[in-house]
Amino acid sequence: MRLALMRALGFLRGMDIAEPWGLLAGEEALAAVAAGRAVPLAGGALAFSLVRLAGAVIPATDLPPALRERMSAAPPPFAGLPGDRPLIMGILNVTPDSFSDGGLHDAPQSAIAAARAMLAEGADLIDIGGESTRPGAAPVTPEQELARVLPVVRALAGEAVLSIDTRHALVMAECLAAGAHIINDVSALRHDPQAVGVVARAQAPVIIMHMPGDDPRTMQSLAHYEDVALEVAGFLAGRIAALEAAGIPRARIMLDPGIGFGKTAAHNLELTRRLPVLAGLGCRVLYAASRKTFIGRIAGVETPADRMPGSLAVALAALERGATMLRVHDVAETRQAVALWQAMTEARKP
Secondary structure, three states, rough: OHHHHHHOOOOOOHOOOEEEEEEEEEHHHHHHHHHHHEEEEOOEEEEEEEEEEEEHHHHHHHOOOOHHHHHOOOOOOOOOOOOOEEEEEEEEEEOOOOOOOOOOOOOHHHHHHHHHHHHOOOOOOEEEEEEOOOOOOOOOOHHHHHHHHHHHHHHHOOEEEEEEEEEOHHHHHHHOOOOOEEEOOOOOOOOOOOOHHHHHHOOOEEEEEOOOOOOOHHHHOOOOOOOHHHHHHHHHHHHHHHHHHHHHHHEEEEEEOOOOOOOOOOHHHHHHHHHHHHHHHHHHEOOOOOOOHHHHHHHHHHHHOHHHHHHHHHHHHHOOOOOOEEOOHHHHHHHHHHHHHHHHHHOOOO
């Protein structure tokens, strides 16, 4: 009933929500594409032979030309970063209460040192956050958040690509002016009415995430879906359309399915398994599951800092399904795992 209502209201956006099936990799993918039996997935090493569209499964080669082109073409590079390999975003929480590392880097000098260490380990960019968005987290004022993150942004602005993890327009504007490059908003620019205008005027790249509602305190109570993959994709398609109408082009938008935000462990696994459903939206995809609760629940690991092996497992699964950026706590370990994944991917090619 909920899915039917969403379709009636236009949230699934019709032809936009085409889900790749029959994924192929390596030599099999190349051979199937060459034989006209499959279509490349987002310009990467994967291909798909089937598509689920409007409840029916059809050959991928029967897609309407415009949709086929969108699903097969590589999205443009994001924020000037390399577009030919997976990217690693290092997490820097300048907070006292984040679920994994709250309080470790809430002093500016500690945060700056931690960022430099992640860059040395191979991070492509640093995501700086001054408000915890873990389930049930208490909100902070924009002024409190800005006081936490602005000294760190100013210190690192000339050294790295910086992303600001914030829902507040004031924090966005001040950090962009201080040298930050990317806005990463868990509310998909819905929480603050001024946020869309700030991003549009600054011509800044933005990462938009799916979360039911726009408040981390209540999101888990809203974790009810008929089809989590289609509903997340439909939400993100709607947000892309809204941002494009406000002057933010699709090329400056990255998508985050919101692993752990208003989802159960089963939802998180299903979203990861069906991540290619986002390929038809024409944007790059961020996967952010590092150390999250569902990993500990499945693996039987209570302490977040001990969930690195499980985090690597789902990160590599996401890369196999079209993710192009990983948001992680453990940069060196992730870089090593990605290097081996890349080598294996290359080894499968003729």
